Amino acid sequence: MFYLGMDVGSTATKCIVVDGSGTIVGKGLARGGAGTKAPAAAEAEALAQAQVSESEIETICATGYGRHLFDQANMEKSELSCHAKGASRLFPGVRTVIDIGGQDAKVLRLGVGGSLENFAMNDKCAAGTGRFLDVMAGVFGCDVSELSDYDRQSDHSVSISSTCTVFAESEVISKLASGESIYDVAAGVHDSVVDRTAGLANRLGIVPPVAMTGGVALNDALRERLEKKIGYPIQTSELAQFNGAFGAAIYALEA
Ligand code: ADP
Numbered sequence: 609m610f611y612l613g614m615d616v617g618s619t620a621t622k623c624i625v626v627d628g629s630g631t632i633v634g635k636g637l638a639r640g641g642a643g644t645k646a647p648a649a650a651e652a653e654a655l656a657q658a659q660v661s662e663s664e665i666e667t668i669c670a671t672g673y674g675r676h677l678f679d680q681a682n683m684e685k686s687e688l689s690c691h692a693k694g695a696s697r698l699f700p701g702v703r704t705v706i707d708i709g710g711q712d713a714k715v716l717r718l719g720v721g722g723s724l725e726n727f728a729m730n731d732k733c734a735a736g737t738g739r740f741l742d743v744m745a746g747v748f749g750c751d752v753s754e755l756s757d758y759d760r761q762s763d764h765s766v767s768i769s770s771t772c773t774v775f776a777e778s779e780v781i782s783k784l785a786s787g788e789s790i791y792d793v794a795a796g797v798h799d800s801v802v803d804r805t806a807g808l809a810n811r812l813g814i815v816p817p818v819a820m821t822g823g824v825a826l827n828d829a830l831r832e833r834l835e836k837k838i839g840y841p842i843q844t845s846e847l848a849q850f851n852g853a854f855g856a857a858i859y860a861l862e863a
Contacts, residue, residue, distance in 0.1 A: 613856030634658025642674020696722025
């Protein structure tokens with residue numbers, strides 16, 4: 609039998625299928641969250657990759673912002689629980705998990721056995737989240753996945769003083785118009801997210817080893833800036849964006 613975890617996020621829906629030993633056999637990701645076709649698309653992709661039919665799925669656990677709207681689920685778990693569960697498997701022994709998604713940023717402290725001990729969260733403001741980066745990528749006319757390469761071509765970071773996403777967007781537009789290089793402005797955009805993330809992490813207190821999850825963990829240049837800022841190496845994984853869905857799949861298995 610197989611077990612399915614579905615993370616219905618704000619910008620992307622992630623699905624993981626595990627077998628009876630908790631090994632990942634399929635994954636799917638679709639743009640869009642609750643109320644869109646993304647959950648069905650992510651599930652179809654994960655099942656096809658796993659070569660598993662719906663009837664072979666024993667339990668489905670939903671998590672994420674839009675989990676209440678995913679009615680095929682047999683159970684639901686909070687994002688924090690699933691992120692803690694997933695991270696303790698993806699990064700054995702990890703004590704601090706920094707998760708930056710499309711709409712929020714959170715820092716989790718795990719206990720020695722992987723249980724959630726404490727957390728700090730920003731879900732009130734787009735600054736310091738993937739949304740901020742998505743908006744700035746729109747100004748640069750590139751995809752968010754290209755921001756890391758932009759940063760790598762920078763020789764100095766142009767400071768972005770506005771923290772509000774709307775004002776920062778105007779500031780970025782005027783910096784570009786005044787002749788600053790797009791690469792240096794991209795580095796400044798990264799530093800803005802890094803400063804807010806480090807502030808959140810320091811509020812909680814950072815205990816190493818540290819790992820980063822969520823879609824923004826795929827941005828290597830930003831992650832390296834964050835490593836320098838907090839003074840600890842940060843592990844990540846190609847499955848970083850699937851961490852919540854993986855945790856949900858493990859909950860489904862344990863149920
Ligand atoms: P949510 O669960 O809230 O939908 P995710 O953890 O899926 O959030 O992260 C989505 C965010 O990750 C996007 O807003 C975007 O900024 C960022 N992101 C997604 N894919 C990439 C990528 N390939 N490279 C860099 N950043 C990415």
